[in-house]
Amino acid sequence: MILARYAGTRLAVGVAQVLGVLVVVFAIAAALPGDAAVVIAGDDADPKRIAQLRELLGLDRPLPVQFGHWLTGILHGDLGTSAVSGRPVADMLGVALAPTLTLAALAFVALVPLALLLGVVAAARRDRPVDRTITTLAVALYAAPEFAMAIVLVAVFAVWLGWFAPTAVGAGGSLLLDPQLWVLPVLVLVIRPVCSLTRLVRASMITTLESEYIRHTLRLGVPMRRVLWRHALPGSLTPATQHLARVTDWLLGGVVVVEAVFALGGLGQVLLAAVSSRDLPLLMGLVALFAVVTVTVNTVADIVAYQLNPVAGVAG
Amino acid sequence: MNPIPRSALPPLPHLSRRSFLGLGAAVGGTVLLGACSTGGDTAPSTEVPRDGGRLRAVFAGGGAQEVLDPHKTNLYADVARSNALYDKLVEYGDDLGPVPRLATAWRANADATVWTVDLRPAVFHDGRPVRAADVLYSYQRILDPKNALRPRASLEVIDIGRSRAIDERTIEFVCARPCGDLANVLAAFGAYIIPEGTTDFSRPVGSGPFTFVSFEPGRSFVAARFGDYWDGAPRLEELEILTAPDETARINALLGGQVEYADDLGVTSARTYDSDARVQILRSPRSAMSGFAMKVDRPPFDDLDLRRAMFALVDRDELVSTVLGSTGVVGNDLFGKDAKYYAGDLPQRTLDLDEAKALVRKAGALNTAIEIQTTGATNGFVEAANILAEQAGRAGLKIDVKVGEGSTYWTRTLDEGVLSSFRSGAMPIETHLAQRMLTSSSKNYTQWRRPGFDALFATASETTDEEARVGAYQQMQSQLHSEGGLLVWGFSDGLHGLAPNLAGMSPHAPTNTLGYARFDKAWLG
Numbered sequence: 118m119i120l121a122r123y124a125g126t127r128l129a130v131g132v133a134q135v136l137g138v139l140v141v142v143f144a145i146a147a148a149l150p151g152d153a154a155v156v157i158a159g160d161d162a163d164p165k166r167i168a169q170l171r172e173l174l175g176l177d178r179p180l181p182v183q184f185g186h187w188l189t190g191i192l193h194g195d196l197g198t199s200a201v202s203g204r205p206v207a208d209m210l211g212v213a214l215a216p217t218l219t220l221a222a223l224a225f226v227a228l229v230p231l232a233l234l235l236g237v238v239a240a241a242r243r244d245r246p247v248d249r250t251i252t253t254l255a256v257a258l259y260a261a262p263e264f265a266m267a268i269v270l271v272a273v274f275a276v277w278l279g280w281f282a283p284t285a286v287g288a289g290g291s292l293l294l295d296p297q298l299w300v301l302p303v304l305v306l307v308i309r310p311v312c313s314l315t316r317l318v319r320a321s322m323i324t325t326l327e328s329e330y331i332r333h334t335l336r337l338g339v340p341m342r343r344v345l346w347r348h349a350l351p352g353s354l355t356p357a358t359q360h361l362a363r364v365t366d367w368l369l370g371g372v373v374v375v376e377a378v379f380a381l382g383g384l385g386q387v388l389l390a391a392v393s394s395r396d397l398p399l400l401m402g403l404v405a406l407f408a409v410v411t412v413t414v415n416t417v418a419d420i421v422a423y424q425l426n427p428v429a430g431v432a433g
Numbered sequence: 434m435n436p437i438p439r440s441a442l443p444p445l446p447h448l449s450r451r452s453f454l455g456l457g458a459a460v461g462g463t464v465l466l467g468a469c470s471t472g473g474d475t476a477p478s479t480e481v482p483r484d485g486g487r488l489r490a491v492f493a494g495g496g497a498q499e500v501l502d503p504h505k506t507n508l509y510a511d512v513a514r515s516n517a518l519y520d521k522l523v524e525y526g527d528d529l530g531p532v533p534r535l536a537t538a539w540r541a542n543a544d545a546t547v548w549t550v551d552l553r554p555a556v557f558h559d560g561r562p563v564r565a566a567d568v569l570y571s572y573q574r575i576l577d578p579k580n581a582l583r584p585r586a587s588l589e590v591i592d593i594g595r596s597r598a599i600d601e602r603t604i605e606f607v608c609a610r611p612c613g614d615l616a617n618v619l620a621a622f623g624a625y626i627i628p629e630g631t632t633d634f635s636r637p638v639g640s641g642p643f644t645f646v647s648f649e650p651g652r653s654f655v656a657a658r659f660g661d662y663w664d665g666a667p668r669l670e671e672l673e674i675l676t677a678p679d680e681t682a683r684i685n686a687l688l689g690g691q692v693e694y695a696d697d698l699g700v701t702s703a704r705t706y707d708s709d710a711r712v713q714i715l716r717s718p719r720s721a722m723s724g725f726a727m728k729v730d731r732p733p734f735d736d737l738d739l740r741r742a743m744f745a746l747v748d749r750d751e752l753v754s755t756v757l758g759s760t761g762v763v764g765n766d767l768f769g770k771d772a773k774y775y776a777g778d779l780p781q782r783t784l785d786l787d788e789a790k791a792l793v794r795k796a797g798a799l800n801t802a803i804e805i806q807t808t809g810a811t812n813g814f815v816e817a818a819n820i821l822a823e824q825a826g827r828a829g830l831k832i833d834v835k836v837g838e839g840s841t842y843w844t845r846t847l848d849e850g851v852l853s854s855f856r857s858g859a860m861p862i863e864t865h866l867a868q869r870m871l872t873s874s875s876k877n878y879t880q881w882r883r884p885g886f887d888a889l890f891a892t893a894s895e896t897t898d899e900e901a902r903v904g905a906y907q908q909m910q911s912q913l914h915s916e917g918g919l920l921v922w923g924f925s926d927g928l929h930g931l932a933p934n935l936a937g938m939s940p941h942a943p944t945n946t947l948g949y950a951r952f953d954k955a956w957l958g
Contacts, residue, residue: 151841159507161583162843163875169581201498202650209497212649268681276688283685286692287489287653287675380677380686382496382651390496393840399498 124420131412138408139401143184146392146400152176153200156394174200187401196405197398206402209387216285217383219292220375221368223299224306229361232311233350236318236357241345243323251315259312263371267305267378274301284380292381302375309371310364317360321353328352355426362418366411482937486957487671490694491683492950494676496651501634503625504575504582509696513674513950517656519625519639522550522568523616524947527939529772529861531616532947535563535626535640535663539619545611545897550619552602555663557628558644565598570629572596586868586875587621611895613902617861622945642667642953651676667953668937684930687712693932693957696950699812700758703928710933716760717927719771719859720944723757723813724764725805725821726846726855729918730880733798734851737916742792745785746828749922752820756813757925764921767910769862774903776910789828802831806846807854810839814854817922847878855919859943866890866909870917879918886912934958 154170155162171177178186190197196206235255239248258266275283282288282297292299325331326349334344373385384403391400494510503515522536538551555563575584576593595607606615628638637645642664643656654674660666675692677683684702687695688711698714706712727734727743734740744766753761762770765782769775793799803825807818815836822832832852837845846853855878857865868874871890872882886909893905913919927944937955942948 150838151844155844156840157507158583158844160843161586161876162847163586164847165875166581166583166586167844169578173579173581199498201495202500204500204650209650213497213651271681271685276685279689282691283689284677284682284691286491286677286682286686287673377679378682380679380682382676386651386678387497390498394498395840396498 120420120424123423127416127419131416134412135405135408138412139188139405140184142404143180143187143397143401146395146397147180147183149395151395153395153397156396157201176200183397187398191401191405196402199399200396201394201399206399209399210384210402210406213382213384213387215383216292216376216381217372217385220299220302220306220372220381220383221365223293223303224310224368227303228307228310228314228364231307232314233318233357235311235315237322237345237350239315239319240322240326241341248319252319255312255315258308261308263305263309263374264378266308267301267375270301270305271378284378285382286380298379302379302381305375305378306368306371310367314357314360314364318353318357321356322349325349325353351425355422358418358422358425362415365414369407369411482668482956483958484668484956485670487673488669488694488935488952488955488957489673489675489692490696490950490952491675491677491686491692492696493678493680493683494651496676496678499650499676501637501645501648501654503627503634503637503639504571504580504584504623506623506625507583509944509950510674510676512945513696513952514654514656515623515625516641516951517643517654517672517674517953518637518641518645519627520555520563520641521620521624521626522552523619525620525859525861525943525945526947527941527943529769529859529943529946531614531620534947535568536616536619539616541613541615541897545613545895546608548606548608548612548615549599550604550606550615552604553663554602555640556661557640558638558659559628560661561628562601563626563640564601564629565604567629568604568626569593569596569598570631571626572624574627575624582623584621584623587864588618588624590615590618613894613896614863617863620861621864622860642951643672646671662953664953668956669952672952687930687932690932693935694938694952695930698928698930700760700925700928702930704759706930713931713933713935715929715931715938715940717929717944717949718941719762719924720927721859721925722764722768722770722857722921723752723761723817723923723925724766724855724919724921725817726853726878727918727920728851728878728880729916730882731851733796733801733803734918736796736798738792739796739798740916740918742789742796742798742828742830743825743920744782745792746789746824746830747782747821747920747922748784748824749782750784751824752817753923755820756817757923760926760928761923762925764923766914766917766919766921768857768865768919768921769859770924772859772862774862774906776907776914779911779914786828789830793829799829800831802833803852804833804835804850805852805854806835806837806842806850808837808839808842810842811854811856814856818854847876853878858945860945862906862910863894867894870909870913881913881918883912 153174154167154176157170158167187197198205199209235251239251242248271283275281281301285298288298331344331349334348373389376383376385388403391403490513492510492513493508495508501514503519506512506515520535522534523531524534526532535552535555536550537553540549552563557563572588572591573593574580575582575588590608590612592607592609597605599605642659642662644659646655646657648654656672658667658670677686680699683695684698686692703714707714727740729735749763753763764770765779767776805818807814809815818834822834825832868876869878870881871887889905889909893902896902934957935955936958939948
């Protein structure tokens with residue numbers, strides 16, 4: 118069971134990666150100028166009050182002690198309390214998780230079929246107008262930053278045409294049940310990944326289509342459509358799968374911007390708040406969550422890629 | 434493995450906590466319907482006020498980290514929520530003078546060391562009367578050093594241990610030193626009254642115009658009309674305070690009909706929608722002061738000639754028109770334009786390049802480079818610093834702009850460097866002087882420490898003789914004007930957007946005064 122051994126190794130590496138990220142992020146966050154006490158005081162920078170706040174928040178303890186305390190907590194399933202609000206971090210993340218997960222899931226559902234379809238069509242019609250149009254659009258849209266796209270889309274489709282809600286301000290209930298709210302954010306989120314994934318699928322499809330076994334299949338009289346979807350595509354998926362995993366990391370970045378523009382109040386906004394307010398417990402809770410998700414997704418993707426194509430030395 | 438997006442992030446105002454209310458960073462805002470197309474009043478006066486409806490108001494807010502503890506009030510959204518649920522004893526009026534709220538009267542003894550304060554008949558949301566004991570408990574909580582609460586610095590003149598309740602509705606405040614104007618202290622930012630014994634704010638009870646319904650931090654706060662409010666029940670059935678850190682999101686929510694009030698808009702949005710029928714622009718006059726702080730205790734600005742050179746080389750009109758746009762007016766190196774005790778009769782400084790060049794030469798600063806600390810986290814800081822550097826160049830003075838990190842900016846520039854960008858929200862001139870201009874001030878950004886000045890301030894704050902007080906304020910401001918280290922080049926209005934059907938908002942209230950972020954007199958037409 119070569120696969121089992123490979124998977125075992127990857128999982129062990131994954132756990133080490135998560136731990137490494139936690140230590141590094143804690144160190145970096147602690148090295149940032151200022152701390153939660155300074156941020157809470159804000160423009161009311163009275164040194165005496167800041168010293169009291171430090172004591173109140175336990176920020177006067179040595180850093181290794183603070184980190185050890187946090188790590189002990191997390192191993193008992195306790196994420197601690199936010200330095201700024203004093204509420205349990207787990208509750209804060211729980212509330213923010215729903216909108217972000219909804220966005221990410223919808224983005225994936227839109228992204229995968231769209232990119233596969235466009236990539237395969239472009240490869241099949243290589244160098245013809247269809248392919249040129251797809252490629253040009255992909256390059257052009259890929260170059261536009263998310264927030265600029267978001268602002269333009271809101272101005273046109275929400276404020277001017279009134280088709281969608283301009284923001285999620287005041288929306289209650291489930292995001293998923295209200296397409297008015299999520300169409301534009303999801304669109305902004307997927308535009309760039311669709312572009313990059315489309316080009317990747319196209320490139321690897323072209324390589325596959327030129328391979329000897331595909332030519333042979335065609336010579337045997339198997340129809341082109343069947344060759345494309347049944348024979349060529351699976352062989353081209355290895356790089357796409359791994360790229361898709363990298364897109365997960367990217368979605369996190371996109372989500373930060375999109376949530377701000379649409380005021381969605383998800384993990385992205387919590388992350389920004391945690392960093393800017395030096396709220397270490399909240400930040401570490403988020404980082405733990407992100408690290409576990411990212412490492413899991415990438416590990417699974419590598420294992421799947423390994424299974425699809427064991428000979429191609431998979432990059433770890 | 435890197436969760437940081439690769440695209441450049443747009444500036445996200447909430448991050449910088451730019452919307453701090455109190456002292457420095459606030460881009461202030463008053464609720465005022467000044468320059469809307471109807472020309473002054475929120476609603477045509479013929480309109481009859483209507484009852485009912487839910488008003489949705491969106492503020493910058495603090496996201497998931499928000500709390501409902503009124504003594505931790507910090508951001509505009511916190512003020513809106515606290516104003517809905519709670520009352521103070523006294524509030525600041527449009528001129529930053531005291532307006533009675535839960536307190537109806539306050540009297541000092543002969544040497545102003547003991548004040549007697551009368552409470553009005555008022556009830557908390559749970560039906561209990563507001564008593565002297567509730568006031569004493571609230572102030573004890575604020576003054577307890579262990580809690581490290583913001584209003585503590587403002588209330589510390591009160592010796593809470595020796596203060597007592599004379600009866601249910603009369604309090605005797607004993608002061609640690611003579612205090613000529615206790616009302617100003619009672620109106621301190623965040624000094625709200627909570628019921629005695631309150632420690633938990635998950636379902637808060639106050640005496641304010643709205644009662645608590647629900648709260649989802651970072652999302653929504655809902656409160657309902659309190660029929661027994663002492664100042665008359667609100668017209669609105671419900672008030673919902675929403676948060677959106679991004680200014681774009683706030684104006685979009687208003688344009689899209691998702692809210693009726695959008696707080697703290699940028700100059701650009703206000704200009705864009707000034708004549709748009711979907712939006713009324715409400716102004717909070719003079720809510721933010723913009724300036725530069727020179728540290729007078731160290732070279733190069735310990736040289737008065739160089740400070741005077743700075744006062745003379747600044748082209749205030751250019752700064753105002755570039756950075757503040759149409760809402761700005763020029764400043765005269767003094768805080769608190771149009772506030773009570775402001776020395777409005779001192780001559781307005783204007784650009785005088787020849788004078789500035791001569792003074793730079795006299796100070797021997799022709800070839801020295803001076804560094805100005807600034808930050809991108811507060812709107813307009815970097816632009817203003819760059820313009821200042823250019824203007825100084827015209828007078829032969831070299832200023833290098835150093836842009837630093839936002840969240841620690843106010844802590845760093847307190848002691849470090851020689852010159853920094855400075856801004857302040859509206860507050861009484863007394864508060865400004867007490868916190869920033871005395872030897873004992875904890876936030877003395879110009880390091881202005883003069884025993885004679887301290888003595889004048891003591892006179893102004895301890896005397897109950899109004900004429901003596903006015904005289905002392907006049908002298909202090911005239912000293913600061915001629916020798917101080919605070920270069921005040923402009924004042925600007927806070928800007929808010931209102932839906933066309935929202936009326937009854939207070940039209941001239943600077944940010945953080947009685948009329949700001951209050952919805953108990955508003956109605957939806």
